[in-house]
Amino acid sequence: MPKLEFVRYQDSLLYRIRHSTAHIMAEAVREKFPTAKIAIGPAIDDGFYYDFDLPRPLTPEDLSGIEESMRKIIKGNHKFIQKTLSADEARKLFEDQPFKLELIDGLESGGLDEDGNPMTDKVEISTFTHDTFTDLCRGPHVESTSQINPDAIKLLTVAGAYWRGDEKRPMLQRIYGTAFTSPAELEEFLWKQEEAKKRDHRKLGKELGLFYFSDDVGPGLPLFTPKGEMLRHVMESYVRETQTRYGYQHVWTGHVVKEDLYRKSGHYDNYKDAMFPPMVDENITFRLKPMNCPSHMTLFKEMGRHSYRELPLRFAEFATLYRYEKTGELTGLTRVRSLTQDDCHTFCTPDQIGSEFLLALNLIREVLNRYRFTDYRVRLSLRGKTGKFVKDDEKWDKAESALRSSMDKAGLEYFEAEGEAAFYGPKADFIARDVLGRDWQLSTIQVDFIQPSRLGLTYIGEDGAEHTPVVIHRAVTGSTERFLGVVIEHFAGAFPVWLAPVQAVIIPIADRHLEYAHSIQIKLKAEGIRSEVDDRSERMNAKIRDAQNQKIPYMLVVGDKEMEQDQVALRLRSGENPGPIGYTDFVLRAKKDISEAK
Incomplete structure (x- = not known):
């Protein structure tokens, strides 16, 4: 709360x-x-x-x-x-x-x-x-x-x-x-x-064969199976494609950074307890990267002189970050030590803050709606009287004024909370409510006047003089791991068809139907529909039951009749049994179900 x-x-x-x-x-x-x-x-x-x-x-x-x-x-x-x-x-x-x-x-x-x-x-x-x-x-x-x-x-x-x-x-x-x-x-x-226990992503993650944790690897470091990685890939690809459409560009900045950069940015003083221990090589101290912003700002600086005409520049990255969370605070995928963040940093002029906020807001709304998070609130997170906040009242006041103004102009309803800001600036945090009425902080938009100045970022303004850009930090789903944990519980593992790692399982009744089953799978793959053939020597009803337990959207049973008429006998994970349907008609139905979720 x-x-x-x-x-x-x-x-x-x-x-x-x-x-x-x-x-x-x-x-x-x-x-x-x-x-x-x-x-x-x-x-x-x-x-x-x-x-x-x-x-x-x-x-x-x-x-x-x-x-x-x-x-x-x-x-x-x-x-x-x-x-x-x-x-x-x-x-x-x-x-x-x-x-x-x-x-x-x-x-x-x-x-x-x-x-x-x-x-x-x-x-x-x-x-x-x-x-x-x-x-x-x-x-x-x-x-x-x-x-x-x-x-x-x-x-x-x-x-x-x-x-x-x-x-x-x-x-x-x-x-x-x-x-x-x-x-x-x-x-x-x-x-x-009780419903939350049934939906616990740690329980469902094992039952659906999505991810595991191992003492041999270490706490807070999840291992994803092929199905789990497919989920990650679909989720990240969707955000990547969507934010590219919105004008964001993707960069890559590695996993290890000199500690000195975090001292300059202010992260060392305010975040060092969450960093993994230092690694020293030839008198240079490195840290596993716990956040992207200093690396993105360094990239902006190393790309040479920038003109106001180039701005805004929007750097997005799916980067795996490493945070030394306390063992007792680790919770499945929702609190891990290795997390992949859909991070973005927009470099802009002060006059562009409002339009860039609106762009990020529209992107967040589109993505949350796709995942059926339609009930969410927005929190304006401000400095508190105590806490680890950079002392620069002038820049804080400018950032808070700019963020508040942007939210008001966008017609966004929000509530204020002191003490919830990032150490370098205020935030608009999107708190979504799942089907059980539980609140999850997912997306965020932050306005930062402090780090760009500390790291010496500049651009040449219309007046020919050097100016410091504003940086807008933005994450849509936050981290892939945490968002996946929330999504598993939100849908109880029964993902929408577009998101399901396996969208259809083909079930041959007898061995003589295997060849036809595999031919269906090849054609489905060509149509972009993710499928598997259950070629185990189990009875058909057992295979159907297992597919339902795996929450696979479509079960396609094939036997003599289906082979003769180029059909599949369609069953749904809900227990519905529509019966025989032509292969082409099934593909049209599946594509319609996938597109309606967009």
């Missing part, structure tokens, strides 16, 4: 219900484990959690019992009562709770709040009490437990969590749960959770 939306969420009744339910859960846990040490228990995007140091690991049976105790507490109609107290009073109240005592020290010094977040000033220490349970908390909460529907709560999972996220601190047990205002909302949420 974007920061601004979360702030609004904190003001909602649902947030107060979930925060209060986290306290109720902690009370139920303390009833079951009187010696439990309690840590923190906030409401989060879709529920709540609470961290505990417990005498033993929790079991599913424990969760059921805790949940039942929670319902009894809720039915007691207990009020949530707030009290303000001094640090010494708080310490006495929580004298047997070491995690709370640490939080109290932070609150007293202005260091950390009760959620472990940095504070700039000392804050008032307060507690909330309901029934027999008192917790260190700022709120907000419901007035009483009667505002919580006992039939609309559910404990979900238990996970390990280091105290304060520090692997050197104690490992706690984190119980996740959720709460809604009605049982119907809870039921819908739980259905989406």
